[in-house]
Amino acid sequence: ILHDPWYNKDTAFPLTERDRLGLRGLLPPRVMSFEQQYERFINSYHSLEHNTQGEPDSVVSLAKWRILNRLHDRNETLYYRVLIDNIKDFAPIIYTPTVGLVCENYSGLFRRPRGMYFSAKDKGEMMSMIYNWPAEKVDMIVVTDGSRILGLGDLGVQGIGIPIGKLDVYVAAAGINPQKVLPIMLDVGTNNEELLEDKLYLGLRQPRLEGEEYLAVVDEFMEAVHARWPKAIVQFEDFQMKWAFETLQRYRSRFCMFNDDVQGTAGVALAGLLGAVRAQGRPLADFTKQKIVVVGAGSAGIGVLNMAKHAMLRMPGTHKIGELGEGHNQFWVLDKDGLITKSRKDLDPAVARFARGYGPEEVEDLHEGASLVEVVKKVKPHVLLGLSGVGGIFNEEVLKAMKESDSPCPAIFAMSNPTTKAECTPEDVFKHVGENAVFASGSPFSNVTLSNGRKGYANQANNMYLFPGIGLGALLSGARHISDGMLHAAAEW
Ligand SMILES: NC(=O)c1ccc[n+]([C@@H]2O[C@H](COP(=O)([O-])OP(=O)(O)OC[C@H]3O[C@@H](n4cnc5c(N)ncnc54)[C@H](O)[C@@H]3O)[C@@H](O)[C@H]2O)c1
Ligand SMILES: O=C(O)C[C@H](O)C(=O)O
Ligand SMILES: [Mg+2]
Numbered sequence: 001i002l003h004d005p006w007y008n009k010d011t012a013f014p015l016t017e018r019d020r021l022g023l024r025g026l027l028p029p030r031v032m033s034f035e036q037q038y039e040r041f042i043n044s045y046h047s048l049e050h051n052t053q054g055e056p057d058s059v060v061s062l063a064k065w066r067i068l069n070r071l072h073d074r075n076e077t078l079y080y081r082v083l084i085d086n087i088k089d090f091a092p093i094i095y096t097p098t099v100g101l102v103c104e105n106y107s108g109l110f111r112r113p114r115g116m117y118f119s120a121k122d123k124g125e126m127m128s129m130i131y132n133w134p135a136e137k138v139d140m141i142v143v144t145d146g147s148r149i150l151g152l153g154d155l156g157v158q159g160i161g162i163p164i165g166k167l168d169v170y171v172a173a174a175g176i177n178p179q180k181v182l183p184i185m186l187d188v189g190t191n192n193e194e195l196l197e198d199k200l201y202l203g204l205r206q207p208r209l210e211g212e213e214y215l216a217v218v219d220e221f222m223e224a225v226h227a228r229w230p231k232a233i234v235q236f237e238d239f240q241m242k243w244a245f246e247t248l249q250r251y252r253s254r255f256c257m258f259n260d261d262v263q264g265t266a267g268v269a270l271a272g273l274l275g276a277v278r279a280q281g282r283p284l285a286d287f288t289k290q291k292i293v294v295v296g297a298g299s300a301g302i303g304v305l306n307m308a309k310h311a312m313l314r315m316p317g318t319h320k321i322g323e324l325g326e327g328h329n330q331f332w333v334l335d336k337d338g339l340i341t342k343s344r345k346d347l348d349p350a351v352a353r354f355a356r357g358y359g360p361e362e363v364e365d366l367h368e369g370a371s372l373v374e375v376v377k378k379v380k381p382h383v384l385l386g387l388s389g390v391g392g393i394f395n396e397e398v399l400k401a402m403k404e405s406d407s408p409c410p411a412i413f414a415m416s417n418p419t420t421k422a423e424c425t426p427e428d429v430f431k432h433v434g435e436n437a438v439f440a441s442g443s444p445f446s447n448v449t450l451s452n453g454r455k456g457y458a459n460q461a462n463n464m465y466l467f468p469g470i471g472l473g474a475l476l477s478g479a480r481h482i483s484d485g486m487l488h489a490a491a492e493w
Contacts, residue, residue: 002027005073005074005075006076010027010075011027011031011032012034014031034077034078037078038081038082041071044067045064048063048064049064061092061097062101062102062105064093065098065101065102068093072114072168073111073114080171080178083168084172087172087173091444094165094168094169095165095169095464096165096443096462097417097418097419097443097444099161099162099164100418103149103155103160103161103162104152104158106155106158106202107157107158107198107201115160115164115182115184116130116133116183117157117160117184117185117187118184119187119188120188120204120206120209120213121204123220126223127220130224130228133182135180135182137180137229138228138229139231139232140176140181140475141181141184141232141234142166142170142181142184142237143183143184143185143236144159144163144186144237145186145187145218145238145239145240145243146158146190146238147159147208147238147239147240147243148299149161149162149238150416150417151391151421153192154190154191154195154208155192156189156204157190157203157204158195158201158202159238160183160185163183163184166237166467167183169467169468170468170472173464173468174469174472176468176471176475184221187203188204188208189203189204189205189208189209190204190208191208215246222234222255231256231478232256233256233471233482234255235258235264235467235471237261238261239259240299241298241299241302244261244299245262245299252481252482253481255481256479256481257482258470258482259299261303261463262299262300262302264467265303265463266303266304267491268461268462268463268491269415270311270488272411272413272440272461273287273311273385273411274287274492275438276382279409280407280409281408284315285315285316288312288315288330289330290330290382290407291379291382292308292330292332293332293379293383293385294331295372295384295385295393295423296334296386296387296389297334298335300387301335305333305354307487309354311491312330313328329357331354332375332381333355334372334375335351337369338369339367339368339369339370339374340355340356340368341355341357341366341368341369344368365378366378373397376402377401380404380406382405382406382410384411386414386415386424387415389416389421390416391420391421391422391423392424393424394412394414394424396428399432400432400433402432402433402437403433403434409437409438410434411440412424412429412440413439413441413461415440415441416442418443419444419445422445425445426446426447426448426456426457426458430456435454435456439456440461441461442461443462444458445458466490466491470482470486470487470490473486473490
């Protein structure tokens with residue numbers, strides 16, 4: 001019991017329990033209260049902050065993560081109490097940005113396992129392996145294959161930090177029972193050369209499985225989960241784009257699952273886009289007239305585009321039903337090759353409906369592959385939204401061009417994670433776009449003091465504001481599937 005973080009109370013076991021559980025003599029005699037333990041932890045956290053002053057940010061954050069992780073491994077009751085009470089301070093440690101650093105260094109930081117690991121070598125065994133998990137019941141699973149961890153790329157087995165962090169947020173924000181959550185890593189290999197050569201690397205040292213071989217592993221895993229816990233909700237997280245979409249289509253009508261990067265992000269972004277209309281003092285129905293530039297046409301960018309387009313098409317009030325047809329395109333989408341138009345070679349079918357046609361109705365005179373700054377200068381968008389994974393791509397020139405936006409309060413959403421991958425900082429936005437700009441980022445930044453002494457808000461646009469509600473709602477309602485309508489409702493309400 002003393003070694004089981006689910007049940008351990010450390011020095012808080014009262015004498016009666018020590019007797020009953022055969023713990024007498026295994027602990028120092030003084031019985032501490034939960035409140036004393038709590039205070040002791042917070043004090044040691046503060047002294048760590050004090051003692052690491054002046055050290056590089058990464059050293060301080062990792063030290064903070066270590067002390068929290070040790071508590072997690074020792075005493076979950078105390079850990080979650082501390083986390084819930086201090087979520088604003090601790091979210092950046094257990095979640096983005098520090099969790100990114102933890103994943104990058106996971107093999108070296110590893111002390112105790114958490115969650116389950118299914119690897120390509122476990123083919124044929126998963127149905128029995130799933131019974132190795134000690135809890136009778138599991139409600140929430142977050143699974144990754146480590147192929148696109150935040151904006152950090154393929155981190156293989158080290159990506160397990162992401163499901164762990166997401167499930168901590170489920171417990172802290174949605175009150176999910178921590179004994180009923182399960183972080184899972186599907187290790188199908190890695191294409192990260194550095195990891196393959198790293199002697200400490202803890203995952204399979206082989207290239208990623210592809211095609212049918214890959215899908216066979218994920219299929220077997222999903223069947224195993226469903227066999228043991230038919231009602232568990234499975235959140236897919238940080239899968240590279242092709243598998244994010246493929247697995248979503250493959251499983252969404254068979255299992256209670258969703259893809260957080262595609263759907264959760266879309267819900268949060270839509271909430272932000274609607275907020276940006278309100279910030280302009282315009283009625284929500286004017287959403288259909290917003291000009292939106294999206295930088296990044298990956299799993300997250302396309303998820304946002306689809307949901308925002310759908311919201312425009314069904315926005316009541318401005319038009320007769322059906323008036324805004326499929327051709328109503330308020331989006332300009334760029335990827336690593338610049339603006340996407342219909343003349344793009346090998347145009348991805350998922351982006352085709354957002355590609356600019358540059359027919360007579362489109363007057364900005366842009367060309368295939370146009371650069372971001374050209375697009376912003378010509379379109380004068382209301383919103384500039386980044387899901388590119390490229391830090392600093394909203395540079396001074398781009399932000400100065402946003403000053404000419406047709407919106408009185410241009411919105412800039414730098415949604416890529418972790419902090420180093422944010423497309424810009426709030427300081428840059430308020431300096432170059434103007435103090436009336438609306439800013440949000442995927443990873444947290446501090447608010448900025450503006451010239452008139454007012455606060456420039458560094459809002460956060462991260463799917464963590466949405467997925468806990470989706471999971472909790474699905475769980476409480478006993479939903480068999482997670483529909484787009486649920487995500488729309490989450491975004492709009
Ligand atoms: N804030 C959130 O809640 C949230 C949610 C999901 C993803 N993200 C972040 O979004 C980023 C992208 O995630 P994803 O799953 O879509 O990745 P992805 O790899 O599927 O897509 C990345 C896209 O960015 C494009 N891109 C790359 N370089 C570019 C450049 N120089 N200019 C313009 N476009 C460029 C690529 O062509 C691709 O279309 C990651 O950093 C991730 O952390 C944030
Ligand atoms: O993990 C996050 O912080 C958000 C998002 O799911 C991402 O992949 O960046
Ligand atoms: Mg993610």
